[in-house]
Amino acid sequence: MSLPPESSPRLPPNLRVYAIGDVHGRADLLEKMLRMIEADHLGYQGESLVIFIGDYVDRGPNSREVLDILTRYRGRLRVLTLRGNHEDILLRFFQDHSVAPGWFHYGGLQTLRSYGIAIPNATQDFDEIFHLQRRLNDIMPKEHRTFLENLGYTARYGDYFFVHAGIHPDIPLESQTPHHYMWIREPFLSSMKDFGFTVVHGHSIRMNPEIRSNRIGIDTGAYATGRLTCLVLQDADQRFLTT
Ligand SMILES: [Mn+2]
Numbered sequence: 650m651s652l653p654p655e656s657s658p659r660l661p662p663n664l665r666v667y668a669i670g671d672v673h674g675r676a677d678l679l680e681k682m683l684r685m686i687e688a689d690h691l692g693y694q695g696e697s698l699v700i701f702i703g704d705y706v707d708r709g710p711n712s713r714e715v716l717d718i719l720t721r722y723r724g725r726l727r728v729l730t731l732r733g734n735h736e737d738i739l740l741r742f743f744q745d746h747s748v749a750p751g752w753f754h755y756g757g758l759q760t761l762r763s764y765g766i767a768i769p770n771a772t773q774d775f776d777e778i779f780h781l782q783r784r785l786n787d788i789m790p791k792e793h794r795t796f797l798e799n800l801g802y803t804a805r806y807g808d809y810f811f812v813h814a815g816i817h818p819d820i821p822l823e824s825q826t827p828h829h830y831m832w833i834r835e836p837f838l839s840s841m842k843d844f845g846f847t848v849v850h851g852h853s854i855r856m857n858p859e860i861r862s863n864r865i866g867i868d869t870g871a872y873a874t875g876r877l878t879c880l881v882l883q884d885a886d887q888r889f890l891t892t
Pocket residue numbers: 704733734735813814831851852853
């Protein structure tokens with residue numbers, strides 16, 4: 650086996666990271682992936698950390714169950730959960746009716762339905778939206794709301810930087826905003842810049858994991874494709890688990 654070049658990104662010794670892409674309401678795939686990870690971890694002597702890079706809700710049918718799984722997980726592995734733009738919109742929906750039409754269109758209807766709120770079609774009617782805000786506020790378990798409100802934006806381990814969507818390549822790291830972290834596509838995706846770390850991100854769907862010199866994209870569109878992707882990092886190794 651050839652040694653990786655000196656410049657390859659690395660994790661610190663005795664740490665393995667399982668980074669999981671956008672789940673989007675696919676509780677079935679999430680359960681399967683957690684079983685795959687726990688089996689994969691068996692026999693490893695170091696510490697394993699599972700990092701979810703956001704977008705737990707919307708689009709797929711079981712957002713409520715996904716949040717149940719994430720809030721109740723008491724497995725042997727440490728779990729870190731980051732915030733995606735869909736969690737951002739869901740939280741904003743509680744305060745701001747103007748986000749509702751966009752949210753409904755991008756999978757919010759499925760989230761409402763997963764909480765048992767019957768809504769046949771996206772509505773623009775203010776009274777109906779106000780009613781839906783109240784219903785979801787009443788129905789959503791407190792643990793789910795607390796979970797959503799406490800999600801962080803980024804994590805850094807060794808030479809890897811974990812974030813939902815990416816970073817703006819022309820802005821210093823200390824000046825990035827949550828909006829960049831959760832929403833950016835271009836000019837991040839085309840950037841060839843050396844950030845000084847490898848960005849592990851989701852948000853932009855590709856048929857297969859996308860490995861570039863400065864980033865690894867792991868959103869394989871699970872809600873539609875059935876393929877939830879997990880990037881496994883250890884020392885300078887990179888490999889994947891896929892449902
Ligand atoms: Mn996203």
